[in-house]
Amino acid sequence: MAAQPYAALRYETTEIEPPFARDVVSGLTARPKRLPPKYFYDEAGAQLFEEITALPEYYPTRCELAILRERAADIARFFPEGSALVEFGSGSSRKVRILLAAAPTIAAYVPVDISSEMLSQEAEALRRDHPQLAVLPVEADFTQPFVLPAAVASRARTGFFPGSTIGNFEPHEASAFLRNAASILGCGAILIIGADLIKPADVLNAAYNDAQGVTAQFNLNLLTRINRELGGTFQLSTFEHHAFYNRERHRVEMHLASLKRQKVKVAGETIEFRIGETIHTENSYKYSVESLVALARGVGWFPLAAWTDTRKFFSIQAFKLGM
Secondary structure, eight states: OOOOOOOOEEOOOOOSSOHHHHHHHHHHTSSSEEOOGGGGOSHHHHHHHHHHTTSTTOOHHHHHHHHHHHHHHHHHTTSOTTOEEEEETOOSSHHHHHHHHHOTTOOEEEEEESOHHHHHHHHHHHHHHOTTSEEOOEESOTTSOOOOOGGGTTSOEEEEEOTTGGGGSOHHHHHHHHHHHHHHHOTTOEEEEEEEBOOOHHHHHHHTSOTTOHHHHHHHHHHHHHHHHHOOOOOGGGEEEEEEEETTTTEEEEEEEESSOEEEEETTEEEEEOTTOEEEEEEEEOBOHHHHHHHHHTTTEEEEEEEEOTTSOEEEEEEEETO
16 A cells, blocks of 8 residues: 655744744854854755755765665665664755665655755655655654654664764764664664764865855855844845864864954844854764764664775764664
8 A cells, every 4th residue: 555645743842932043042142152053954055955965075975875875785784674764854865765775675764854845845755756655754853852653653763864964963962862863763773874084174174165155155044044034134245154174173163254343133132243253053073983883882872884985984884772
């Protein structure tokens, strides 16, 4: 029987103040100023990120796709028959399609994403292409607890967390995500993680400062979103994209730098900027295979296997909960 279409489950806050407004005001009044990178992904931001993944300088997506294509059968052997595959921060379905093709006994796919339009579009396309697969989208912030659809409650579960999104978390936040994933997936679950590896600074700096300026647009789009949703008065021409590799902390940092002394209104608050002052918008931590294993072990995930591309730029690693 063909899987029936499901509307995306949606988890909304019951707080009086929306979390976006709260987090933006809190971040812009902090010292140094900062904004959570999860807010990059409104509809425009999600589309810009897809453009970034195709840029010649941006190697992670190509490397990860190459590993998936070469090692899909090896990865798929960890998926129990009749199980549910849960993707955290699903976005485009092009990566999971490789796994689904290699693991036809997967019974259900649960994409979890904060971007409702892309979530809906990708779910519809997957239902057309995999009519025997139950596609059960969940619109939620995957960094927070959420409930899986009832249809997968009795199934074994495998988590999929590609794209080195784990690198966008501070180490303690990455541990918190892994604990949350453990709670959602349950004891004995498998988790497949894609992680960008430590490499020469020139490669990293080029990847986040592309010649076409798409990454700069992606960064600045966060201010556009604040203007639209929170009544902000940011003038994008007075801010500049900065990205660089911090060797000591093994991370690429992205910032938006104020080009002049100015005041900006956001959600009724007045935010002052000095010339050169930045908003820290994203970190992208780079791991070694061993450092990711150590992080995962610390919260109960034990290593099963690891695969890298030929240049060892990127890794995909498999873990099991509570061995």
